[in-house]
Amino acid sequence: MNNNEPVVLITGAAARIGAALVEYFHQRGYRVLIHYRHSAEAAQALARRCNEQRADSCALLQADLEDHQQVLQLAQDALAVWQRLDVLINNASRFFPTPLGAADESDWHSLMSSNLKAPFFLSQALAPELAQRQGCIINLVDIHADKPMAKHSIYNMAKAGNTMLTKTLALELAPEVRVNGIAPGAILWPAGEAPNPELLAKIPMAKAGGTEPICAAAYYLAKAASYSTGQILNIDGGRSLSM
Ligand SMILES: NC(=O)c1ccc[n+]([C@@H]2O[C@H](COP(=O)([O-])OP(=O)(O)OC[C@H]3O[C@@H](n4cnc5c(N)ncnc54)[C@H](OP(=O)(O)O)[C@@H]3O)[C@@H](O)[C@H]2O)c1
Numbered sequence: 001m002n003n004n005e006p007v008v009l010i011t012g013a014a015a016r017i018g019a020a021l022v023e024y025f026h027q028r029g030y031r032v033l034i035h036y037r038h039s040a041e042a043a044q045a046l047a048r049r050c051n052e053q054r055a056d057s058c059a060l061l062q063a064d065l066e067d068h069q070q071v072l073q074l075a076q077d078a079l080a081v082w083q084r085l086d087v088l089i090n091n092a093s094r095f096f097p098t099p100l101g102a103a104d105e106s107d108w109h110s111l112m113s114s115n116l117k118a119p120f121f122l123s124q125a126l127a128p129e130l131a132q133r134q135g136c137i138i139n140l141v142d143i144h145a146d147k148p149m150a151k152h153s154i155y156n157m158a159k160a161g162n163t164m165l166t167k168t169l170a171l172e173l174a175p176e177v178r179v180n181g182i183a184p185g186a187i188l189w190p191a192g193e194a195p196n197p198e199l200l201a202k203i204p205m206a207k208a209g210g211t212e213p214i215c216a217a218a219y220y221l222a223k224a225a226s227y228s229t230g231q232i233l234n235i236d237g238g239r240s241l242s243m
Contacts, residue, residue: 007031007084012092014039016188020211026050033078035061065118075125086135087222088126090119099151108154115158131176138221139166139181143236147243170230178229180221185236204238
């Protein structure tokens with residue numbers, strides 16, 4: 001094992017954008033801590049592929065981010081693996097509509113925990129180690145943090161909070177730790193949903209983004225954006241220009 005290799009913790013990393021981030025950072029020399037909740041098989045397959053390429057370069061951490069004790073335990077477990085953390089990517093998220101009149105407290109708990117509360121408490125627990133490494137935090141926000149999506153008030157509020165989390169921690173953790181966000185537009189359609197032609201018509205670049213531009217942005221924020229903190233980078237094909 002080479003303890004000079006930097007370490008990234010990516011939450012919700014078994015599938016979709018999270019899994020793409022795992023492969024992107026791993027291929028560029030990072031050791032990767034893959035956090036997952038339910039997607040054990042996908043997480044194990046991803047970790048196996050990474051470890052076949054470089055031994056002991058990938059580890060798995062299971063936690064339900066709706067459970068506060070498990071969030072705190074996840075931070076401890078992450079540090080225990082290689083006694084090192086350079087980058088925290090808060091990617092895990094629940095996303096579902098909560099039309100007014102139909103939302104209940106468990107919807108609030110689920111959306112707020114995954115999108116806002118867990119990113120805050122993970123950041124708090126891991127900030128001392130990140131500070132020692134001159135590391136960074138990257139939050140996956142959403143262009144709808146600023147411009148609301150109808151019938152998704154709790155998700156919108158959670159992501160708006162995540163934007164403020166990014167800015168306020170950037171101030172508090174400077175100069176040791178940079179904190180930035182990525183606001184995706186339509187990147188991947190929700191699992192099981194077909195492309196939405198009405199939404200596509202509103203995207204200047206006329207397509208969904210796919211995971212590559214998100215990964216490139218995250219890698220830029222981690223490695224190259226040495227004088228940027230508290231910034232939210234929209235990766236949305238121009239969608240936010242006319243929302
Ligand atoms: N996809 C897009 O086009 C898009 C657009 C705007 C913003 N974003 C943001 O980009 C990020 C990634 O998007 P995505 O579509 O790839 O995400 P996703 O597939 O909806 O969710 C990512 C992972 O989050 C994990 N997760 C959810 N609730 C959790 C909990 N309570 N505890 C632990 N893990 C939990 C799940 O892990 P398990 O499967 O292991 O349970 C899931 O695989 C999210 O923050 C999302 O809000 C995405």
